[in-house]
Amino acid sequence: MSRGTLLYAQSGGVTAVINATASAVIAEARAKKIKVLAARNGILGALREDLIDTSKESAASIAALAHTPGGAFGSCRYKLKSLEADRAKYERLLEVLRAHDVRWFLYNGGNDSADTALKVSQLAEEFGYPLTCVGVPKTIDNDLAVTDTCPGFGSAAKYTAVSVREAALDVAAMAETSTRVFIHEAMGRHAGWLAAAAGLAGENPDDAPQIILLPERAYDEAAFLAKVKQVVAKVGWCVVVASEGIHTADGRFVADAGGAADSFGHTQLGGVASYLAGRVKAELGYKVHWTLPDYLQRSARHVASKTDWEQAQAVGKAAVRFALEGRNSVMPVIVRTSDAPYRWKIEAAPLSKVANHEKKMPAGFIRKDGFGITGKARRYLQPLIRGEAPLPWGRDGLPKYVTLKNVAVAKKLPDWEG
Amino acid sequence: MSRGTLLYAQSGGVTAVINATASAVIAEARAKKIKVLAARNGILGALREDLIDTSKESAASIAALAHTPGGAFGSCRYKLKSLEADRAKYERLLEVLRAHDVRWFLYNGGNDSADTALKVSQLAEEFGYPLTCVGVPKTIDNDLAVTDTCPGFGSAAKYTAVSVREAALDVAAMAETSTRVFIHEAMGRHAGWLAAAAGLAGENPDDAPQIILLPERAYDEAAFLAKVKQVVAKVGWCVVVASEGIHTADGRFVADAGGAADSFGHTQLGGVASYLAGRVKAELGYKVHWTLPDYLQRSARHVASKTDWEQAQAVGKAAVRFALEGRNSVMPVIVRTSDAPYRWKIEAAPLSKVANHEKKMPAGFIRKDGFGITGKARRYLQPLIRGEAPLPWGRDGLPKYVTLKNVAVAKKLPDWEG
Numbered sequence: 077m078s079r080g081t082l083l084y085a086q087s088g089g090v091t092a093v094i095n096a097t098a099s100a101v102i103a104e105a106r107a108k109k110i111k112v113l114a115a116r117n118g119i120l121g122a123l124r125e126d127l128i129d130t131s132k133e134s135a136a137s138i139a140a141l142a143h144t145p146g147g148a149f150g151s152c153r154y155k156l157k158s159l160e161a162d163r164a165k166y167e168r169l170l171e172v173l174r175a176h177d178v179r180w181f182l183y184n185g186g187n188d189s190a191d192t193a194l195k196v197s198q199l200a201e202e203f204g205y206p207l208t209c210v211g212v213p214k215t216i217d218n219d220l221a222v223t224d225t226c227p228g229f230g231s232a233a234k235y236t237a238v239s240v241r242e243a244a245l246d247v248a249a250m251a252e253t254s255t256r257v258f259i260h261e262a263m264g265r266h267a268g269w270l271a272a273a274a275g276l277a278g279e280n281p282d283d284a285p286q287i288i289l290l291p292e293r294a295y296d297e298a299a300f301l302a303k304v305k306q307v308v309a310k311v312g313w314c315v316v317v318a319s320e321g322i323h324t325a326d327g328r329f330v331a332d333a334g335g336a337a338d339s340f341g342h343t344q345l346g347g348v349a350s351y352l353a354g355r356v357k358a359e360l361g362y363k364v365h366w367t368l369p370d371y372l373q374r375s376a377r378h379v380a381s382k383t384d385w386e387q388a389q390a391v392g393k394a395a396v397r398f399a400l401e402g403r404n405s406v407m408p409v410i411v412r413t414s415d416a417p418y419r420w421k422i423e424a425a426p427l428s429k430v431a432n433h434e435k436k437m438p439a440g441f442i443r444k445d446g447f448g449i450t451g452k453a454r455r456y457l458q459p460l461i462r463g464e465a466p467l468p469w470g471r472d473g474l475p476k477y478v479t480l481k482n483v484a485v486a487k488k489l490p491d492w493e494g
Numbered sequence: 495m496s497r498g499t500l501l502y503a504q505s506g507g508v509t510a511v512i513n514a515t516a517s518a519v520i521a522e523a524r525a526k527k528i529k530v531l532a533a534r535n536g537i538l539g540a541l542r543e544d545l546i547d548t549s550k551e552s553a554a555s556i557a558a559l560a561h562t563p564g565g566a567f568g569s570c571r572y573k574l575k576s577l578e579a580d581r582a583k584y585e586r587l588l589e590v591l592r593a594h595d596v597r598w599f600l601y602n603g604g605n606d607s608a609d610t611a612l613k614v615s616q617l618a619e620e621f622g623y624p625l626t627c628v629g630v631p632k633t634i635d636n637d638l639a640v641t642d643t644c645p646g647f648g649s650a651a652k653y654t655a656v657s658v659r660e661a662a663l664d665v666a667a668m669a670e671t672s673t674r675v676f677i678h679e680a681m682g683r684h685a686g687w688l689a690a691a692a693g694l695a696g697e698n699p700d701d702a703p704q705i706i707l708l709p710e711r712a713y714d715e716a717a718f719l720a721k722v723k724q725v726v727a728k729v730g731w732c733v734v735v736a737s738e739g740i741h742t743a744d745g746r747f748v749a750d751a752g753g754a755a756d757s758f759g760h761t762q763l764g765g766v767a768s769y770l771a772g773r774v775k776a777e778l779g780y781k782v783h784w785t786l787p788d789y790l791q792r793s794a795r796h797v798a799s800k801t802d803w804e805q806a807q808a809v810g811k812a813a814v815r816f817a818l819e820g821r822n823s824v825m826p827v828i829v830r831t832s833d834a835p836y837r838w839k840i841e842a843a844p845l846s847k848v849a850n851h852e853k854k855m856p857a858g859f860i861r862k863d864g865f866g867i868t869g870k871a872r873r874y875l876q877p878l879i880r881g882e883a884p885l886p887w888g889r890d891g892l893p894k895y896v897t898l899k900n901v902a903v904a905k906k907l908p909d910w911e912g
Contacts, residue, residue, distance in 0.1 A: 090667045092660075117670040146663025152671040234891055241892060242510075242793040245564025249508045252535040253570040258789060276892070350768070367788040371676060375660040379796055381891060461891035473652055473799060473879035474659060474694070 080179030082399065084130075085115035085122060086214075087154075087185030087192070090147035091228025092235075092377040093388035093465070094214050097184055098149070099142035100392030101212070102130050106138075108400060113176060113485060118152035119183070119192060123165060123494055125172045125487050132483040140478035142389065143467050145377035148480050151185075156192050159199060166199045168492055174205060175488040180399035184212040184392075187220055190407060191431035197405045211407035211427050212395045214388075216374045218269035221433035222425040223409035225460055227391055228374065230384025233273030234461035235376040236262055236317070239369065241277040244284030244315045247365070251313035256362035257304060260285070261349035263373060264319040267436045268292050270373070271319035273457050275449040282307075284315035286447075289352075291321035292437050293446040295330050300352075301359050303447055308362060318348045378475055382463025387420070394422040418459035498597030500817065502548075503533035503540060504632075505572075505603030505610070508565035509646030510653075510795040511806035511883075512632050515602055516567070517560035518810030519630070520548050524556075526818060531594060531903060536570035537601070537610060541583060541912055543590045543905050550901040558896035560807065561885050563795035566898050569603075574610050577617060584617045586910055592623060593906040598817035602630040602810075605638055608825060609849035615823045629825035629845050630813045632806075634792045636687035639851035640843040641827035643878055645809055646792065648802025651691030652879035653794040654680055654735070657787065659695040662702030662733045665783070669731035674780035675722060678703070679767035681791060682737040685854045686710050688791070689737035691875050693867040700725075702733035704865075707770075709739035710855050711864040713748050718770075719777050721865055726780060736766045796893055800881025805838070812840040836877035 082105050086094055098114070105112045114128040115121030121128075128149055130138075141148055156162045173181065173196075183193040190211040197209035213220050218229035240260055247258045262271040268290030278284050286307040289295060307314040322330045331347035349366035356364050387410055394408035406424040413419045441453035449457070468476045500523050504512055516532070523530045532546040533539030539546075546567055548556075559566055574580045591599065591614075601611040608629040615627035631638050636647035658678055665676040680689040686708030696702050704725040707713060725732040740748045749765035767784035774782050805828055812826035824842040831837045859871035867875070886894045 086667070090664050120670065144663065145660050147667030150670055151667045153668070154671050237892060238796050239790050239794070241895065242563050242795060243789040245562065245895065246508050246789045246793040249504070249565030249567075249569045250571070252538060252568055253572050255789075276890070347768075350765075365788050366786070367790050368784070368786045369790065370783050370785040371661040371664045371673075372657050372785050372787065372790075375664040376657070377660060378656050383891075458890060462889070463891060464887055469882055471880070472694070472876060473801075473881060474655060477659065477663065 079110065080177050081111045081113050082180040082182065082396070083113050083115060083122065083173065083176070083178040084182045085118045085184065086147040086149055086151040087118040087183060087189040088151060088215065089374060090151050091214055091216050091374050092145045092231040092380045093227055093385050094184060095144045095146065095148050096142045096385055096388040097212055097214065097227060097392035099138055100389040101182060101396055102138050104393045104396040108396070110400070113178070114149040116482065117150035118154065119156065120152045120154050121150070122169055122172055124492050125175070125489050127176060127485040128482045129485045133480055137478050137480055140476065141480070143377060143465070144477040145375040149482065155188050156195065159195055165494065166195060169196060170199055170203060170205060171489060173207060176485065179206060179208065181207060181209045182212055182395050182399060183209070184214050186215040186217070187430060187432050187434065190427050194405055194427040194431050208399045208402050208404045210395045210399045211430060212391055213407055213409065216270060217264055217267055219267040219435045221430050221435050224412040224420065225387070225410055227384060227388035229269060230381035230387070230460035231376065232263070232270055232373050233457065234381040235373050235379050236270055236274045237276040237461055238379055240274045240285050240315060240317060243367070244277065247313050247315060254363055255365045256308050257314045257316065257356050257364045259316045259318060259349040259352050259364065259366040261366070261368045262317055262319050264291065265321040266291055266434055268319040269437060271317050272437060272441065272449050272453055273461065274317040276454065276457055276461060282311050285317040286311065286314050287316040288448050289316065289318040289322045290437065290442060291319050291323060292442060294325035295322045297355065301356065304356055305360055316352065318352055320348050322348060378467060380465040381461045382465045383460055385465035390422050398424050415455050415459070418462070497528065498595050499529045499531050500598040500600065500814070501531050501533060501540065501591065501594070501596040502600045503536045503602065504565040504567055504569040505536040505601060505607040506569060506633065507792060508569050509632055509634050509792050510563045510649040510798045511645055511803050512602060513562045513564065513566050514560045514803055514806040515630055515632065515645060515810035517556055518807040519600060519814055520556050522811045522814040526814070528818070531596070532567040534900065535568035536572065537574065538570045538572050539568070540587055540590055542910050543593070543907050545594060545903040546900045547903045551898050555896050555898055558894065559898070561795060561883070562895040563793040567900065573606050574613065577613055583912065584613060587614060588617055588621060588623060589907060591625060594903065597625060599625060599627045600630055600813050600817060601627070602632050604633040604635070605848060605850050605852065608845050612823055612845040612849050626817045626820050626822045628813045628817045629848060630809055631825055631827065634688060635682055635685055637685040637853045639848050639853050642830040642838065643805070643828055645802060645806035647687060648805070648878035649794065649798035650681070650688055650791050651875065652799040653791050653797050654688055654692045655694040655879055656797055658692045658703050658733060658735060661785070662695065665731050665733060672781055673783045674726050675732045675734065675774050675782045677734045677736060677767040677770050677782065677784040679784065679786045680735055680737050682709065683739040684709055684852055686737040687855060689735045690855060690859065690867050690871055691879065692735040694872065694875055694879060700729050703735040704729065704732050705734040706866050707734065707736040707740045708855065708860060709737050709741060710860060712743035713740045715773065719774065722774055723778055734770065736770055738766050740766060796885060798883040799879045800883045801878055803883035808840050816842050833873045833877070836880070
């Protein structure tokens with residue numbers, strides 16, 4: 077007789093290490109003789125009863141998953157509304173879980189996903205269905221409440237700091253006759269964590285990036301241009317890191333790429349660097365180059381942080397443990413116990429404290445002039461990019477990433493008419 | 495009595511490994527007891543008599559230079575015209591070389607720089623000044639004639655192939671409810687080498703990148719959109735790599751970022767991916783993400799190719815050897831002697847055969863439909879991204895890059911009134 081199955085799903089934007097979490101979840105459950113199903117494309121796969129039997133994957137594939145970026149089972153941007161508004165969907169979800177004897181549901185995502193996991197657990201309770209729901213943290217935005225940091229962030233932060241340090245050496249070499257100003261656009265809708273991490277690239281006041289623009293501070297064009305001019309006069313060139321989410325004092329995004337909104341109601345951003353480059357060129361006359369790394373910054377497993385990679389696995393392992401212990405509606409969070417030496421542990425936090433919250437950078441992390449980070453921010457951020465996560469390279473000069481078989485489980489229910 | 499000095503200068507866009515060449519030049523010259531001066535900001539430093547005494551740098555710094563991206567002595571975009579048109583500048587150059595007893599001039603750059611080195615050598619001969627001029631190849635564009643490949647290209651190629659492979663895993667995970675099409679913009683004004691190298695990211699026809707747009711083929715929007723639609727229908731998503739230099743049949747660049755031209759008369763490009771993204775969204779309705787890596791692709795020493803890194807050092811070492819042997823107006827070039835196993839050697843080529851030529855991709859490297867590379871291209875490109883160039887990482891999670899002291903040599907001449 078079945079002891080029950082564990083359902084794992086990935087949600088929202090993927091990261092360089094979300095599969096490391098998946099790998100840890102599957103390995104830990106296998107060790108406990110628990111069968112793991114994965115929903116294809118996140119919660120949508122659960123609604124559609126489109127489930128993957130991870131027992132068809134070899135141990136080698138599951139191990140390789142730990143160093144493969146992207147989302148191995150597919151992710152989704154699909155937000156369930158309140159229990160009242162989306163009741164039919166929640167009930168369908170429960171029906172699918174029941175049909176496949178799912179006793180443990182692990183949802184790996186950001187704050188929207190924590191909210192979904194919480195609601196599923198509430199409905200299961202209402203129906204008297206024995207289900208343990210555990211949220212598993214993931215987001216390069218680092219904006220989840222309670223947890224000290226979010227798996228995925230440290231690697232994107234390392235990518236950003238390394239890239240900015242490298243590009244700055246390029247700009248410094250070209251500045252005399254060519255590019256004077258370089259602008260790097262970092263992801264981050266409402267919280268500037270990733271842009272802030274670029275600050276780790278420099279150690280002294282004149283080191284790049286000399287200017288960081290954060291969504292936590294209103295964008296003031298005159299002040300920005302004056303600062304660029306001042307840096308170029310002193311250093312000879314200037315590197316700017318701008319968060320995609322910066323906005324003016326009246327709340328308007330500095331660059332809104334067409335205004336299309338995704339199904340979460342988020343506007344699709346991008347184009348801040350391009351906009352700023354145009355302003356610098358027009359007002360100050362400097363030659364400007366700019367970069368929009370976009371998905372490269374969150375999928376760059378080749379430069380992933382070891383700290384981040386270890387934490388991504390730790391939350392996966394802990395999530396399975398919490399689930400099997402029946403700790404319902406919780407999320408394994410990272411608790412920092414010491415900055416130097418850097419020490420951390422995993423604890424369980426109630427999902428209700430994580431769901432739908434957004435953690436912005438504390439005011440004490442932002443320099444008074446608004447264009448950089450403080451020593452306090454540096455002490456917080458520094459350990460997160462430490463170490464290089466192991467990665468096997470092929471003889472062809474490319475990382476050895478795995479593609480899973482993703483064998484579908486036979487359906488037991490009628491098609492979903494979502 | 496002085497045995498004469500060797501002057502080294504960097505020119506044009508810098509790369510992840512041009513400093514590896516510089517490191518090899520200095521180390522080789524030191525071994526031969528030859529003093530090396532470096533011109534600050536390329537040929538401009540020579541004209542201004544702004545020279546750096548590299549003997550002030552420690553052996554450790556010169557060794558660290560081998561893994562530091564950017565241009566350690568500064569580069570420039572400054573093209574000298576013909577001997578007739580810029581006679582005064584060439585004569586000033588000779589005056590500076592003579593004042594500092596420069597007997598060997600090594601100019602590290604692309605085809606414009608090869609032309610400058612050639613002209614300096616012609617003028618020296620005319621004046622009876624004993625000078626040996628050697629061009630040293632460098633360009634991520636891979637468009638120099640004669641040499642099998644150009645130092646700098648292999649690392650940018652590896653960055654591009656790795657980034658595209660990683661981003662494709664991200665897109666594949668998101669495609670069901672979000673991004674269907676991802677567009678990566680690669681550098682390359684007139685030759686599509688770098689965009690072509692992205693083709694190494696995939697092995698099978700449906701692997702990313704499913705579409706590569708090269709400047710060697712006219713951009714045909716209808717055919718491009720039809721291909722995107724076809725790939726999305728079959729694979730579920732599509733990754734496009736577009737060379738910044740693609741143009742329509744009538745020769746117009748697909749995206750011209752404002753039309754500003756640099757001092758070489760090159761238009762400043764950038765914006766192809768953004769333009770294509772807009773067209774795909776408008777015509778096909780897919781959600782699109784795009785990336786413009788810009789300087790990140792040429793400064794990413796953290797993911798440099800070992801082949802490229804070794805070749806960058808080999809041309810530096812050979813350049814010193816050729817110079818000391820008095821082989822005037824030559825450039826060390828890479829000669830491939832075997833594809834599998836990959837074997838190469840260095841030979842000397844006359845600068846006249848390199849200067850002002852531009853090597854495009856052979857027709858046999860481009861797939862018949864124009865959207866991908868052939869097996870022949872793959873056999874050529876594959877060895878160039880092989881191996882991971884060694885890189886020391888700091889305990890802070892960042893690569894250990896060196897900043898030289900760059901101590902100026904005392905001036906002996908009146909200021910240049912350029």
